[in-house]
Amino acid sequence: MANILLAWELGGGYGHLAPLRVLAAELKRRGHEIVYAVRDLAAAAEVLDPATGPILQAPLQMAAIHHPLRVQVSYASLLHNSGFDHAPHLAARLRAWAELLQRHRCDLLATDHAPSAVAAARGIGLPVLQFGTGFTVPPRRQPYPAFRPGLRVSDDVLRHNEQRVCDRIAGAFKQLGWAAPDSLQSLFGETARALCSYPELDHYGARSEPYLGLPDMAQGEPPEWPDGEGPRVFGYLRPGKSLAAVLAALQRLPARVLLRVGGIEAERLRSFERPGLRILDRAVQLRLAARECDAYVHYAAHGTTAEMLLAGKPGLLLPETVEQNLVALRATQLGAALTPPPKGEFNLSAALRQLLDDARLRNAATTFAARYAVQDRSQIVPRLADQALAAITRPPRAAPAGS
Template sequence: MRRRRRRMNRQGLPPILLAAELGHGQGHLAPLGAIAAHLASRGQSCLLATHQPEMAETLGLHRHASILPAPTGMAGPQAVRLQASYASLLHDCGWHSPVALAGRLRAWCSLLQFSSAQALLVDHAPTALLAARVLRLPAAALGTGFSLPPLHNPFPAYPTIPAREERLRDNEARVLLVVNEALAALRAEPLPNLQSLFSGVELGLKTYPELDHYGSVREANYIGLPDFSSGLAVDWGKTRGPRLLAYLRAGDGLESLLAALQAAPAQVLVRLADLPRATVAHFERPGLRILDRNVWLRQAMESCDAFVGSGSHGAVAEALLAGKPCLIQHFQMEQRLLAERVASFGAGLVLAPDQPDSFGPALQRLLDDPTLHQAARRFAARYAGRNRQRILPQWVDGWVEKLAA
């Protein structure tokens, strides 16, 4: 596809397009917002394409980048029941049909062309990466271990998922056929394999080896969890007793978990997403508050004793960096893998949503078991002393310098 002439900004630099295509919550948008703010401070203009414009508005990202709608899609009736690898994830995120993928791919190419972007930087946006490859634009990708898989051929199976290599190769062959038919519709070169989607892409894993969803199966550029330090400061009051911070989402087992927190012998602060506070306000009591606003997560973790969450990577990593053990309730594969990783080095417990009778005992163990607290403190000590506010600026500056070379 032919490139349009680049549109220059006031400093004479074409813009960089930032993109988030998949996922929910702040985990993908907050890093892109921080990058946009940093690039703006050095005179580089940015555009941000996202499938979550409401979240972008909540985070105030329009202050640093123009907000554009990201081309998105859905899996068709062929969606697999159990994702076995990154190839299955792509299949279930709209890479199941050549026509569907070609339409989204063409839209991403048009977005890159009309914005006159000089480069692309993504956080969980595989179709945008494919478009950059079509247009031969330089690209970079941030992510956790889940969204940036090990570049083995075939992609490795998710841990604990029984999948023979033959099945993994067959899955990839099916998805690769879809990709190359879509590329042919755009008269673009085919991919030799799915791993080449990341060929030449600057990768940054905003995680730690212990929290890599795939386990210790690769050497990678683990840049660590950036510090965004925003939100409501937490005031626990003057009473000093065990303090539980809970970051919960609507889903199976929510009311049972809130009931268990209500009965727990602790002060509890619940940040609840995706559900009006009024519908669960009857679980509040003296010492248990439910908030529907963002909490300053780093400060809250440093002042609590333990964390209860639904498997958000950023929240779990923040808890462990503060030396606080975790009780993790999982609803999807990504959350389950992270929960099992934390449990594997003894810093957390896994809570199955369909076992409400286990919630109360698990909360009590979270508060009382010294081995959980010791393992979390060991994790925190391992990464203490790092300037997390410099993680993203240093990483993105290194990439921009390569663009200018």
């Protein structure tokens, strides 16, 4: 029996919690002990099963970032703006993670986007499995590639950014009496890793590492579509600058719309409802919704976008973060999604009509679905659990210079 800490530190929403939930259930089924350390306890209460293990608050960066970077261009600048900018503050957070791991006598740390936890585990010599999307498990390349497709960033700039972060990590490790890494890649790239994605949806583009695929993380109630005729559109949105405009466009759309808006009470949005448009206040079983809808509207989170593409459904994607923009870019490159241009006007109503009428969008989505139709997704979580347990006895792997 192993003691395993499952950690989530960075990012929002439920996309980091659902993978923790299904992995924990499989590991618990095999007789192992689970502890969670999560960024958002309120969100965790909606997703995680406390019967699988105690759910604790993760050590987080609370102090203001020293000299935050206005534009993040790579994994190094993401780390800088996430608390890797100041050695004493970083050391305090790493110490807290190390104490958490040691107090629970952990044999393994498994993370979905928890770089501070990974650094602490490496500092005390604990095995690590990093799993998640291409964004949270960046390529084994030095320097890390830029993730701003429209911005030219030289390797010299990327190396400079990495060295600055690496110097802060070295300072924190020195305070804690740990051997400092000589690069970010030696710290984060030498752990066991699992990509729960597909080459076409990798934020950085396809790489040589194997892809497990998207686990079946179905949770919630079956979708109850509004009565009537017409195509079915599923919407999963969050509060943002475009929410009111999107709701108004869906209100005008001649379709049956089932809509979930996270982070806001459904009662506050009732004025947008109409016959044929229903706004939910509960989670919907996403895999069923993907199977039954004709199209979807979403903010381009990786998990939902992948689930819809696996069902062969085209989407209107409305990203608001770098990570979401990269997912939207990959889906539009497939020809299976529409997304607003970086600048200029965008007619939401016209885009929604095109989403339902353009056979090219549907064909591109069904092509993606057909490519992975033979994959047995019920085996993804057991394979992920196998990799987690193998990491306990796995020797560290040197990170190659390119991938």
